[in-house]
Amino acid sequence: MQLKKTDVKTCATLLKEFQNAPQPFNPQKLIFKGVGDRDVYNISAPFEDEGELVIAGRVEPRDSEHSEVYFFVNRNGAWIPKQGAPVFQLQDPFFTKIGGELIFGGVQTFPHPTVEGTPWWRTVFYRGKNIADLKEFAKGPEGMKDLRLIELQDGSIGVITRPQGEKGGRGKIGFTRIPSLDHFNLQAIQEAPLLEGQFIDEEWGGANEPHLLSNGLIGILGHIACFDEEGNRHYYPMVFVLNPDTGEFSDIELIATRSHFLKGASKRPDLADVVFSGGLIRKGDGTADLYAGVSDAEAQKITIVDPFIKYEK
Template sequence: MFTLKKSGVQPSSVLLEKYTKNEQKPYNPTKLNFTGVGEKDVYNITAPFEDSGETVIAGRVEPRDSEHSEVIFFVRRGEQWIPKEGAPVFALQDPFFTRIGGELVFGGVEVFPHPADERAMSWRTVFYKGANIHRLEKIFTGPDGMKDLRLIELPDGSIGVLTRPQGDKGGRGKIGFVRIPSLDHLTLEVIHEAPILDQFMEEEWGGANEAHLLSNGLIGVLGHIARMDEEGNRHYYPMVFALDPTTGEHSDIQLIAARSDFLKGPAKRPDLADVVFSGGLVRKKDGTADLYAGVGDAEAQRISMRDPFLAFEKIRWGK
């Protein structure tokens, strides 16, 4: 077995201090220009992906003064991204995708009235699967109150499941992991019983946004770590870590970007000005990567960097 280097759980302030000392920083921040949705904002986007021979991006679309959102699929036309004609629209937040068994698995966060408090709302993660975005059918609904459920197909056909419980088990939000033989074994019980990874201080929280299968069999996780300061302002940072799907052993969290790396722009509310929500990472053959992210809960940007998963792929493990 291998050993992933661990230095213990550290607060995001310490991780940020380490990140600011890095000599290699992200570069070429770019705002993505989404049109065709009126005055609504588009943020918390996925990375681009191929669908029936065309590149699409799924984005969260909503008015600045509301969180009643839709997920719309966009295609690029020149320097603009416009809604894909005839594509389905989902009443979801924070879209994501992966591929399992050669098919597209798409999902997002569904918001619904809280079952015990008529003045509140609750949420859950839902999954759809199909040959393309036009043939998506719902296959699973996650536990009430849980965002950031993510799936990844492993080389033997089994499925890695990243969870994010809150409350008694997860506090403000922690990442769990479990491996199942196939999608048929994905159940609420499996999700609830997934072991928690030791990553966050009790007053902080985080979640997985995207999982990548690395060349050495590890899972590279793109996620976020977050905290709230004394004034009630939220601070979200994109991060990565590596995970052994066999043992659940994992590396330390590493920040890969901060709000100051992106272009200046609006925020949905003043307390969200320092929020960067990781959407997806496109790894390139030249050793770089593009991070697609929501910024300030009001717009979408892309930024380039050295591929943060390359170092994890150098880890030797197994016999």
């Protein structure tokens, strides 16, 4: 199918367009217990491990960004840490399946090598037959978050990148294709071409969770973000679709805003309008559940019209 890309769309344009789109409904807060008084946010979508649904979540005190990732299982409506599961010193967990194997990752933070008192980060990847079996197998470039992998129809691997700085400014999305996980290395990541014309330089975005569509296209759940004049951050969950054979991609569309979710706490005042896409469960009835971190303090889910169906027709 032809993917038509028009002009670069800003957050303001996308918000205006979204007013006329079907609106999300049925927001719900997810209840997490067993981690003291720490917040759980920036969660993955639920996935199956050893026959049970599990959510990976970022766990941290309200006044800190020293975070751990726990795996949670549902008990009587609340999510509690899975007994015996590993805990990782990471932020913003994600997962995919490649070759029948669980691929898990998150953002590792460490002191900046040259700027004293400044944090620095990279994306770290683990693989295993299940959560208990996970072993680290790859690290992304320093300074890169939102690095994602997806197994494509022919068994090759799509690599979605997000450089910042000289190549990506505040953060732009790139894409490349590799034959197998053995070719997943720093050179492949750094050489991935950017998807041109997705973001203006003052705004930024990234991929959170790629989905393989029935026709081989990649549906990408991500986020687009901007600062306002007061320096507050605004993060919006968005989607677009990419053709891995031609590199063509569709326009970004918003799928929700903070106001669609239930009111709640915020980590800081400047993060009140932040929704960080975690994962999307497509339900097969024309809707999908979006799992998201909200205001860097809570996790919620909301139901939306499945944004990828129209690309599969």
